[in-house]
Amino acid sequence: MAKKTKSIWFCSSCGNESLQWLGKCPYCGEYNTMVEKTVETGVVRASATSSGHVHKPVQLKEIESAAEHRISLHNAELDRILGGGIVPGSLVLIGGEPGIGKSTLSLQIPLNCPSLKTLYVTGEESVKQVKMRADRLGGDSSDCLIFSETQIENVISEAEGIKPDLMVVDSVQTMFAQSADSTPGSVSQIKEVAATLLRFAKESGIAVILIGHITKDGYIAGPKILEHIVDVVLQFEGENRGSYRILRSIKNRFGSTSELAVFEMTGTGLREVSNPSEMLIPMHGQSLSGTAVCAMLDGSRSFLFEVQALVSTAAYGTAQRSATGFDVRRLNMLLAVLEKRAGFHLSAKDVFINMSGGLRVTDPACDLAVVCAVLSSNFDFAVPSDICFAAEVGLSGEIRPVGQMDKRISEAARLGFKKIFVSSFASLGPKAPGIEVVKVADIPALVRALFPRG
Ligand code: TYD
Ligand code: MG
Numbered sequence: 001m002a003k004k005t006k007s008i009w010f011c012s013s014c015g016n017e018s019l020q021w022l023g024k025c026p027y028c029g030e031y032n033t034m035v036e037k038t039v040e041t042g043v044v045r046a047s048a049t050s051s052g053h054v055h056k057p058v059q060l061k062e063i064e065s066a067a068e069h070r071i072s073l074h075n076a077e078l079d080r081i082l083g084g085g086i087v088p089g090s091l092v093l094i095g096g097e098p099g100i101g102k103s104t105l106s107l108q109i110p111l112n113c114p115s116l117k118t119l120y121v122t123g124e125e126s127v128k129q130v131k132m133r134a135d136r137l138g139g140d141s142s143d144c145l146i147f148s149e150t151q152i153e154n155v156i157s158e159a160e161g162i163k164p165d166l167m168v169v170d171s172v173q174t175m176f177a178q179s180a181d182s183t184p185g186s187v188s189q190i191k192e193v194a195a196t197l198l199r200f201a202k203e204s205g206i207a208v209i210l211i212g213h214i215t216k217d218g219y220i221a222g223p224k225i226l227e228h229i230v231d232v233v234l235q236f237e238g239e240n241r242g243s244y245r246i247l248r249s250i251k252n253r254f255g256s257t258s259e260l261a262v263f264e265m266t267g268t269g270l271r272e273v274s275n276p277s278e279m280l281i282p283m284h285g286q287s288l289s290g291t292a293v294c295a296m297l298d299g300s301r302s303f304l305f306e307v308q309a310l311v312s313t314a315a316y317g318t319a320q321r322s323a324t325g326f327d328v329r330r331l332n333m334l335l336a337v338l339e340k341r342a343g344f345h346l347s348a349k350d351v352f353i354n355m356s357g358g359l360r361v362t363d364p365a366c367d368l369a370v371v372c373a374v375l376s377s378n379f380d381f382a383v384p385s386d387i388c389f390a391a392e393v394g395l396s397g398e399i400r401p402v403g404q405m406d407k408r409i410s411e412a413a414r415l416g417f418k419k420i421f422v423s424s425f426a427s428l429g430p431k432a433p434g435i436e437v438v439k440v441a442d443i444p445a446l447v448r449a450l451f452p453r454g
Pocket of ligand 2: 170
């Protein structure tokens with residue numbers, strides 16, 4: 001059959017496909033992100049499986065249910081967010097900004113598990129550079145092969161011969177597939193490389209970790225367009241200047257998606273932080289005005305972190321609102337609630353909010369801590385350091401309950417907090433020892449309880 005080709009357009013931000021060029025992607029709303037790709041039509045079906053055999057539908061009850069096998073990566077945090085280890089034959093994408101620690105983390109895996117036969121494919125660094133990094137990280141590298149290659153077909157044929165337990169590909173942007181005729185890093189190349197690796201992983205049963213760079217503005221996003229191809233997406237977050245790194249599971253076909261792991265970048269690689277509260281409440285024990293501690297839940301884990309606020313008289317006509325690690329629209333809403341429902345005049349004040357440890361927080365339970373930090377800075381009155389908060393603030397100024405209170409309370413008690421402020425409407429389990437639970441119904445009640453001068 002003669003090969004026919006046609007042009008289609010991909011959004012490089014979200015991967016949306018269109019038959020024509022568009023200035024704005026209708027799916028993600030980004031401008032100027034559509035890029036052209038030529039695809040073959042008509043002959044695609046015949047090559048649906050690279051091994052050549054055709055699959056037939058089978059009865060669900062006839063499929064043998066295999067006991068789920070997982071390989072431990074000897075890294076408790078990483079194993080946990082993968083859902084208990086990596087699944088053989090799965091494709092895991094680790095995304096993050098350049099320099100955040102993706103190569104370091106993936107090289108630490110074979111160094112920590114000498115019994116795991118690993119093929120580490122590097123398209124970015126020379127084998128000497130990888131060796132230098134490995135020397136810095138320490139560990140045992142007895143069964144780790146380093147392969148400096150950028151052509152994906154060569155990588156696959158080499159891996160088929162070696163049959164490793166794990167293959168790491170660093171990074172998707174530097175790999176090149178002969179079958180797609182564009183430059184490495186382009187949308188069609190990224191898609192082709194990922195699809196080739198996915199086929200390889202499924203057919204060989206080898207677990208593959210693929211590294212992908214994400215830039216701040218999302219352009220040449222790569223990993224964004226791969227999210228629906230791969231089995232697991234882990235994303236590195238963190239302030240580049242800080243040493244803490246958060247690895248978040250965004251998608252996981254074999255486990256929970258709201259898991260989070262914390263690492264610290266040290267001189268000898270990434271250290272697992274098994275007790276994140278210890279780094280997130282650095283000023284614990286000191287009463288400072290403008291700080292409040294929140295008992296947050298991320299995934300299945302509860303930990304405490306500090307919210308910092310600074311409220312000052314606006315130097316220019318319009319007040320500034322800035323939030324690091326917190327949604328600025330949510331901050332504006334909370335300030336409007338304080339203004340309208342509790343009579344605090346904050347519209348002429350600059351308000352800055354910062355979440356400790358470079359954390360990005362989406363748990364609504366931190367509303368109350370944000371409100372307290374703002375009020376504490378506004379009154380210049382420190383909230384006692386043994387108090388923490390866990391509740392959402394509603395538009396009427398009411399304090400609303402949040403889920404899994406028992407987990408939050410027991411974590412607060414474990415860290416030595418003496419009081420936790422929660423919603424009057426929260427349903428609580430048996431009383432936790434050593435901590436007093438204070439129930440508040442609305443903002444004025446909170447102000448009366450905490451700020452005598454308010
Ligand atoms: P890297 O893993 O190369 O980032 P990525 O692959 O995501 O681009 O990490 C690079 C940064 O980590 C670099 O700034 C140096 C720092 N680093 C350490 O602080 N300690 C170490 O042991 C290593 C290997 C790197
Ligand atoms: Mg790297």
